[in-house]
Amino acid sequence: MVHALQEAHRVLRPHGLLIDLRPAPAHRRVGLQRGRRWTIVGTTKEDLSDDHSANQAVKTAIGRGLFRRGLYDRFELKRHVGGLSAFRAWLEDFVLRSGLPSHAWLVDRVAAGLAGGSTWATVVVRGPLELRVLRKRG
Amino acid sequence: MPIRIDPEEVEFRALKPAASWRGARVLEIGCGDGRLTRRLARLGAQVIAIDPDRNAIRSARRTLPKSYAGQVRYAVGTAGRLEFPARSFDIVVFAWSL
Numbered sequence: 001m002v003h004a005l006q007e008a009h010r011v012l013r014p015h016g017l018l019i020d021l022r023p024a025p026a027h028r029r030v031g032l033q034r035g036r037r038w039t040i041v042g043t044t045k046e047d048l049s050d051d052h053s054a055n056q057a058v059k060t061a062i063g064r065g066l067f068r069r070g071l072y073d074r075f076e077l078k079r080h081v082g083g084l085s086a087f088r089a090w091l092e093d094f095v096l097r098s099g100l101p102s103h104a105w106l107v108d109r110v111a112a113g114l115a116g117g118s119t120w121a122t123v124v125v126r127g128p129l130e131l132r133v134l135r136k137r138g
Numbered sequence: 139m140p141i142r143i144d145p146e147e148v149e150f151r152a153l154k155p156a157a158s159w160r161g162a163r164v165l166e167i168g169c170g171d172g173r174l175t176r177r178l179a180r181l182g183a184q185v186i187a188i189d190p191d192r193n194a195i196r197s198a199r200r201t202l203p204k205s206y207a208g209q210v211r212y213a214v215g216t217a218g219r220l221e222f223p224a225r226s227f228d229i230v231v232f233a234w235s236l
Contacts, residue, residue, distance in 0.1 A: 004217035008230040011222045019231045054236045073152045080142040133156050
């Protein structure tokens with residue numbers, strides 16, 4: 001990760017900007033949206049070590065004098081997944097790509113939540129995103 | 139129904155004040171299917187977007203609106219070895235990829 005930041009530093013013009021946009025080290029919250037109301041049904045259990053390593057790499061790059069800190073923002077991003085089958089497909093892909101253990105329990109919870117409501121609902125996954133702006137020194 | 143990521147455009151609104159995008163030479167690293175690339179083009183940037191996944195790049199090229207064709211170029215590539223000369227970009231964006 002530090003090497004990637006060094007490469008970014010190389011291709012940036014002097015005083016150019018590096019923008020690091022990615023999910024914050026936090027577990028995603030899965031819920032059901034009914035009209036304007038969103039109700040949480042469960043939270044993913046993720047390995048956040050890569051996120052912490054990326055944060056450390058940014059600190060290292062700043063510590064080495066490659067960049068200086070600029071704007072920081074944190075906001076919530078929503079992923080409107082749809083119904084149960086779409087959620088199952090998304091979660092299976094997410095678990096596979098992230099190397100996580102099965103989250104079948106979360107599918108069961110969503111299924112129960114969808115079955116229990118009296119009105120139509122859609123699955124919405126929420127999670128915080130962080131935006132860091134770093135300026136190249138020199 | 140396809141999955142919709144950030145239909146409220148919170149991400150777009152956060153990016154907008156982060157830089158002077160219009161006409162800026164931008165390298166986007168980890169562009170995936172080009173979701174964020176299209177937003178950077180909408181901000182007026184000239185974008186070279188790379189991703190190691192050939193299928194993702196193919197999909198990104200396929201879904202790029204013609205109106206952005208003059209602003210965006212996709213290529214297969216990784217952050218660890220950037221095939222570009224030194225000092226060639228105004229902005230580098232790590233798009234969910236650091």
